[in-house]
Amino acid sequence: MASASSVTVKLNTGAEIPLLGFGTVSEDNVENFKEALTAALVDAKYKHIDTAWWYNTEPYIGEILESLDKSGKIKKEDIFITTKVWPCFWNDPENSIEISLKNLKLDKVDLLLQHWPVCFQKVEDSNGRVGLPKDAAGNILYDKNGDYLVTYKKLLKLKDEGKAKAVGVSNFTIEMLERVIKETNVVPACNQVEMHPHLPQLDLYNYCTEKGIVLEAYSPFGSSGAPNLKIPLVKELASKYDVTPADIIVNYSIAKKIVILPRSSNAERVKKGYKLINLEKSEVDALDQFGVTHPQRFVNDPWGKGLGFEHWG
Ligand SMILES: NC(=O)c1ccc[n+]([C@@H]2O[C@H](COP(=O)([O-])OP(=O)(O)OC[C@H]3O[C@@H](n4cnc5c(N)ncnc54)[C@H](OP(=O)(O)O)[C@@H]3O)[C@@H](O)[C@H]2O)c1
Known part of the structure; x- marks a missing residue:
C-alpha cells in the first residue's frame, strides 16, 4: 500500500508542498522528540516538517537534519520546511527568521507563516524569555500599536x-x-488552522479553495489524547478499509487536498507512517x-x- 508521505499539492508559487507534514510541538523530552523525528524522516519518509520559533524544537x-544529511540517510534539500513568526516579533519578523534559520541550519525556508493575527509586546518574562508577555494579574500584554497587516x-x-x-x-x-x-x-500561499472531522470549517474551506490558498490542518487528531481517533464514523471506516483511525483522518484531509500535520513522540508509531487509501x-x-453536527475546537x-473563529471555546 502506498504511503501518505508521497503525495503533494501545488502552492500558488508553483512549488509542491507534501500533504503530510510532521508536527513538531513537543510535550516530551528531547531524546524522544529526536527519535520520533528521525523515525519520521528515515522510516516513514516524511518530506515535510512543520515547526515554529514558539515550539523551541x-x-x-x-x-x-544535518546529521541525517551527513550520514546520507536523507537529503536535507528534499525536506520541505515551514517555520512561523510568533506575535512578539510582529514588528521585527526579520529577527525571528534569523533565529529560526540559524537553529535549523538553513539559509531559507520553504514556507514562512505568520503564526497568529495578533501583536504582543516584546518584554521578558521572569525567566528572561520573550513569547507570552503578561502583567502581574496574568493578563496578556498586547501591543496597542500593533497591526497584523504590518507583519x-x-x-x-x-x-x-x-x-x-x-x-x-x-x-x-x-x-x-x-x-x-x-x-x-x-x-x-496557505492558511494553517485547526481542521479535522470535528471542525471542518466549510466556509473557510470553500473560500480558500476558491482563492487557491492551501489549507493546512493543525491538531488533526484533536491534540493531546487524540480524541478524534474515537469518533465512531472514523472507527467504522478504519475497520472497512482495514487501516487505523489515524489513517482515516489523514486520508480525509488528503482527499480534500488539505495539508495535514499530525504529531507523535512515539517513534514506534511514527515509523509505521500512514497508509494511502481512496476514501x-x-x-x-x-x-x-x-x-457540522458535532462541532468542536480543541x-x-x-x-x-474574540477574533471571530468558528466554534471557539
Ligand atoms: N499554527 C498553530 O497555531 C498550531 C497550533 C497547534 C498545532 N500546530 C501544529 O500542528 C501539529 C499537531 O497538532 P497537535 O500537536 O496539537 O496535535 P495532534 O497531532 O492532533 O495530536 C497529537 C496527539 O495525538 C497522539 N497520537 C498521534 N498519533 C496517534 C495514534 N496513531 N494513536 C493514538 N494517539 C496518537 C499523540 O500522542 P503520542 O505522542 O503518544 O503519539 C499526541 O498526544 C503541531 O505539532 C504543530 O506542528 C500548529
Whole structure:
C-alpha cells in the first residue's frame, strides 16, 4: 500500500508542498522528540516538517537534519520546511527568521507563516524569555500599536530577500484573509488552522479553495489524547478499509487536498507512517457532516478569543 508521505499539492508559487507534514510541538523530552523525528524522516519518509520559533524544537530539528544529511540517510534539500513568526516579533519578523534559520541550519525556508493575527509586546518574562508577555494579574500584554497587516507585509519583504520561498498565514479568518489580500494584492500561499472531522470549517474551506490558498490542518487528531481517533464514523471506516483511525483522518484531509500535520513522540508509531487509501466522496462528505453536527475546537488559546473563529471555546 502506498504511503501518505508521497503525495503533494501545488502552492500558488508553483512549488509542491507534501500533504503530510510532521508536527513538531513537543510535550516530551528531547531524546524522544529526536527519535520520533528521525523515525519520521528515515522510516516513514516524511518530506515535510512543520515547526515554529514558539515550539523551541528548531535547534533539535537542525541537528537531526544535518546529521541525517551527513550520514546520507536523507537529503536535507528534499525536506520541505515551514517555520512561523510568533506575535512578539510582529514588528521585527526579520529577527525571528534569523533565529529560526540559524537553529535549523538553513539559509531559507520553504514556507514562512505568520503564526497568529495578533501583536504582543516584546518584554521578558521572569525567566528572561520573550513569547507570552503578561502583567502581574496574568493578563496578556498586547501591543496597542500593533497591526497584523504590518507583519504580513514584512514577511512578503523577507520572501523577496530570499529568506523564504513562500509566505502564508496561520489562524486567519476569511475577513483577515480578505484584508491582507486587499491591502497587498498578494494571496497567502496557505492558511494553517485547526481542521479535522470535528471542525471542518466549510466556509473557510470553500473560500480558500476558491482563492487557491492551501489549507493546512493543525491538531488533526484533536491534540493531546487524540480524541478524534474515537469518533465512531472514523472507527467504522478504519475497520472497512482495514487501516487505523489515524489513517482515516489523514486520508480525509488528503482527499480534500488539505495539508495535514499530525504529531507523535512515539517513534514506534511514527515509523509505521500512514497508509494511502481512496476514501469515497460520500465518506469524505459524511465526515464533514459529522463536524457540522458535532462541532468542536480543541485548541482554544486565550489570545484567539474574540477574533471571530468558528466554534471557539
Ligand atoms: N499554527 C498553530 O497555531 C498550531 C497550533 C497547534 C498545532 N500546530 C501544529 O500542528 C501539529 C499537531 O497538532 P497537535 O500537536 O496539537 O496535535 P495532534 O497531532 O492532533 O495530536 C497529537 C496527539 O495525538 C497522539 N497520537 C498521534 N498519533 C496517534 C495514534 N496513531 N494513536 C493514538 N494517539 C496518537 C499523540 O500522542 P503520542 O505522542 O503518544 O503519539 C499526541 O498526544 C503541531 O505539532 C504543530 O506542528 C500548529
